[in-house]
Amino acid sequence: MWTRSVAPPRRILALALAPVAAFGIVVAAPAAGADVDPLAPPPCTTDIRALPITEFTDHRELGNELQRIAAVSEGRLTVSEIGRTNQDREIWSASVGTGEAVVLLNAEIHGNEKVGPDAILRVLENLATSADPRVAAMLDRITVVAVPKLNADGAELDRRGNDRTWADVVAEFPQLAPAPPAWNYIQRVQQGDDYVNRPGFDLNRDFHADLDYVPDPADLPGTGAEFGFFINPESQALRDLYVGLAEQYGGVDAFLDIHHQGACVARDDTGELIDVAVDYPPLPEWEFEEGGKYAGYENSQDSSRQLAISAWNGIEAAGYVPVRYGHAPERDLPGQARSAFALNGTRTVLFEIRGQTQTLGQAGRERFTRATVAGIERMLLDVSTGAVDRIDPRSYENLADSVQAEPGGGTDQDADQDADID
Ligand SMILES: [Zn+2]
Numbered sequence: 001m002w003t004r005s006v007a008p009p010r011r012i013l014a015l016a017l018a019p020v021a022a023f024g025i026v027v028a029a030p031a032a033g034a035d036v037d038p039l040a041p042p043p044c045t046t047d048i049r050a051l052p053i054t055e056f057t058d059h060r061e062l063g064n065e066l067q068r069i070a071a072v073s074e075g076r077l078t079v080s081e082i083g084r085t086n087q088d089r090e091i092w093s094a095s096v097g098t099g100e101a102v103v104l105l106n107a108e109i110h111g112n113e114k115v116g117p118d119a120i121l122r123v124l125e126n127l128a129t130s131a132d133p134r135v136a137a138m139l140d141r142i143t144v145v146a147v148p149k150l151n152a153d154g155a156e157l158d159r160r161g162n163d164r165t166w167a168d169v170v171a172e173f174p175q176l177a178p179a180p181p182a183w184n185y186i187q188r189v190q191q192g193d194d195y196v197n198r199p200g201f202d203l204n205r206d207f208h209a210d211l212d213y214v215p216d217p218a219d220l221p222g223t224g225a226e227f228g229f230f231i232n233p234e235s236q237a238l239r240d241l242y243v244g245l246a247e248q249y250g251g252v253d254a255f256l257d258i259h260h261q262g263a264c265v266a267r268d269d270t271g272e273l274i275d276v277a278v279d280y281p282p283l284p285e286w287e288f289e290e291g292g293k294y295a296g297y298e299n300s301q302d303s304s305r306q307l308a309i310s311a312w313n314g315i316e317a318a319g320y321v322p323v324r325y326g327h328a329p330e331r332d333l334p335g336q337a338r339s340a341f342a343l344n345g346t347r348t349v350l351f352e353i354r355g356q357t358q359t360l361g362q363a364g365r366e367r368f369t370r371a372t373v374a375g376i377e378r379m380l381l382d383v384s385t386g387a388v389d390r391i392d393p394r395s396y397e398n399l400a401d402s403v404q405a406e407p408g409g410g411t412d413q414d415a416d417q418d419a420d421i422d
Pocket of ligand 1: 109110113258259260421422
């Protein structure tokens with residue numbers, strides 16, 4: 001593809017030579033020292049540990065990086081603030097390209113899923129600075145808009161949820177005062193993070209297919225099988241960006257949401273630990289039929305499968321390990337961003353990179369970043385040429401499926417693959 005080759009980062013090698021203090025804890029250096037391969041797949045572990053994450057791009061660094069890329073892009077890339085988080089951090093978006101087809105990229109809606117921002121920065125820099133005429137031709141046909149770190153507050157806390165209380169919600173929406181908190185309000189210990197003393201919301205359950213929905217106390221607390229409520233400034237910002245693009249361009253052609261899943265996921269055919277799983281929206285097919293709850297909405301399931309296959313092809317061609325994300329036919333999560341946008345006619349794909357920070361820390365960062373970039377770049381190319389429309393969506397079922405791997409090796413065919421963490 002047209003990505004420049006990137007040398008293994010020196011920082012990872014330096015890290016391997018000395019113990020690193022993180023969160024006040026001294027973490028043992030990898031035993032192999034300078035021989036550690038930054039592109040080797042990190043091991044499967046389910047232990048929650050305090051591992052370093054300083055290699056990843058934090059909120060301040062993201063702002064600096066976007067401004068730097070804009071400066072060297074000679075006007076090709078522009079940066080905008082699309083809103084503020086609940087703790088008043090900027091939510092950045094960047095745009096590159098002049099084409100009619102709009103591809104929207106989103107990452108770190110869950111703040112402990114950190115490869116996405118790094119991968120998006122790399123894609124943006126390639127698009128904004130490449131001298132390759134193929135890139136220029138592509139950017140005549142597509143416009144890429146990216147939100148690299150939607151949940152900047154959760155990202156700073158290195159946790160899934162944002163940093164917002166129910167009282168904050170009621171202050172914004174006084175009509176909700178008599179209602180119970182939304183079901184996606186986290187007030188317990190989850191993934192080792194204390195939401196008892198510092199609650200927050202799972203933002204990827206806060207979306208509604210009716211993009212002008214106004215929170216109604218009668219709809220609360222809701223469930224995972226119902227739409228969300230747009231009660232968080234971060235989800236509102238992404239919604240408003242989507243609506244604006246749809247008005248400006250006559251629709252958003254594609255949406256990618258980049259996540260991480262558990263650290264112990266393998267391919268069901270080869271048993272290899274995976275790099276990136278791909279998925280289409282969790283909306284049961286029968287609900288689009290007459291009388292079904294999605295009958296009045298757009299059905300983007302097949303066009304989403306086409307784009308997922310495109311991403312798979314890019315990941316596999318680059319030498320990484322893709323897999324199909326566990327997806328039971330009855331899986332129904334309409335409050336996810338990708339579901340709400342798909343119901344508005346946008347083909348949407350989910351990436352699920354292996355391992356969240358509470359188990360892997362920054363291990364595998366470079367490998368997973370390259371795998372993710374390869375998937376994104378193929379998708380952009382296939383959207384720009386129209387090749388994505390010639391992919392047979394039925395071939396999705398032929399892709400290797402996910403299976404749970406055992407931390408000690410081997411796979412467990414009976415494990416619950418639907419960990420519900422996307
Ligand atoms: Zn996630």
